[in-house]
Amino acid sequence: MKIVRVEAIPFSIPYLKPLKFASGEVHAAEHVLVRVHTDDGIVGVAEAPPRPFTYGETQQGIVAVIENVFAAQIVGLTLLQREVAHQRMRRTIGNPTAKSAIDMAIWDALGQTLGQSVSNLLGGYTDRMRVSHMLGFEEPQKMVAEAERMRSTYGITTFKVKVGRHPVSLDTAVVRALREHFGAEAELYVDGNRGWSPAESAAAMREMADLALLFAEELCPADDVLGRRWLVAQTTVPSIADESATTPAEVTREILGGSATAVSIKTARTGFTVSQRVHHLAEGLGIEAVIGNQIDGQLGTACAVTFAAAYQLTSRRAGELSNFLDMSDDLLAEPLQIRDGHLRVPSGPGLGVAIDPDKLARYRTDG
Ligand code: MUC
Ligand code: MG
Structure with a gap:
């Protein structure tokens, strides 16, 4: 040991x-x-x-x-x-x-x-997660086509739409096109990665008020301290703190300060040990926790699903577990498979995954 x-x-x-x-x-x-x-x-x-x-x-x-x-x-x-x-x-x-x-x-x-599987050691709540797919910036029709491909190929019906462009209508048009295409079948939420001001965010949220958004994530920077509180106070859609709340202390600050009402947990940045602390804190604060994606490969995604499935709170919502699908290849010997909108925790001791030595030799860049 x-x-x-x-x-x-x-x-x-x-x-x-x-x-x-x-x-x-x-x-x-x-x-x-x-x-x-x-x-x-x-x-x-x-x-x-x-x-x-x-x-x-x-x-x-x-x-x-x-x-x-x-x-x-x-x-x-x-x-x-x-x-x-x-x-x-x-x-x-x-x-x-x-x-x-x-x-x-x-x-x-x-x-x-x-x-023993790490997921069971952490909490062993379930063995799979519903998957949410993150849609990057594109023309509305291309983003709808990608979402449709995710639904028809993998059964995914929850989408996180990247927003934060100027003018704001570039993004609100995408969300509206997705809602028109999927109707009530899809869950939609937005992530601004701090791209808008509080006033732009408020205008965008008003424009999307009829689109039944699940969450709004990091629309404006947390450094806009009063602006973000003003924004969060006026929207009825839960506000996820992502990159502004990467430690238990930051989560506490964002939530108790009224600058967010939910939190994203990303194992890529808090591992399992600190993600546990954030999870327990979220439970104590009585807020939602969504498993986020740090644009992970399959190994990172295996870590995310391992943690997500360990607890009730993190497995309640779809987790962002699919962006590895956009990679041309990966390191794992056995690729992760998303079926019927779900990703299972790899079975087997530890993370349940193995690195393919030939692939590692092909892609490593340290000579
Ligand atoms: C996300 O949720 O923000 C994009 C930038 C980053 O750090 O993570 C991704 C996804
Ligand atoms: Mg985010």
Whole structure:
């Protein structure tokens, strides 16, 4: 059970088409594979997706902080000392996906060692999640066509629509076209990635008042402190805090300050150990929690579904678990399958997944 080595391997897998949103765009999965080795020969895995426009991390930075700072803090601990690992890593500010990938790889190794699935170790509430698909910026007809393809191919009927463009009508037209196409069958919500001002957000929400939106996420920046409270106070659609609330303290601040009424949990940035804290906090505050997508590959998605299915609160709503479908390939030996709108937790000990060594050799970029 003793950790003897931590590896950080950069890789790059192109997307079939870029995902565009108000704070940035992604053309390739330039992520970092983290492997935690134990003295029993167990290898736990997880992936860190750098999102410089959201958290300031880069692929090279993730590799460097793991190799130069975190590895030495982790090697020598046992898989049961996850709180020690957490407290040591949190002495370093930032670097959320680097810390999270190490945390989740430790959990994977623990599950493999015990012969138990991590999802069951965390909570074991259910074995599958309803899937929500995130639609990036495009013309309305193209976004409707993509949503329709997701429904007809995978049975997905919940869509998170990226908004935050100017003029606001570019986005409200998309949401209206989706509602007209799907009628009451689809669940729709919007995510602005801080692209609008509070006044623009309020105008957009008024324009979409008849479209039965489930949630509105990060329409304007949390730094617009009073503006965001003013916005949230006047809308009846629950407001999800995503990138503004990545730690329990930030969630508390956003919710108690009246700047959000629900929270997004992303295992890519809070791993399993801190996601548990956010989940328990959300339960205590009596708010909804939606499983978000940090534009994860299949390994990251396996982590997200593992956590999501562990609890009632996180499995109540559809989770954002499908954006790996836009990648040209992946690292997993056995691809994840979305069927009838659901993704099952991979069965087997740990995360229940294995890395294909040939694919890793093909896509790793560290020579
Ligand atoms: C999301 O929910 O915002 C886009 C940027 C990012 O950091 O995550 C994605 C999805
Ligand atoms: Mg978001």
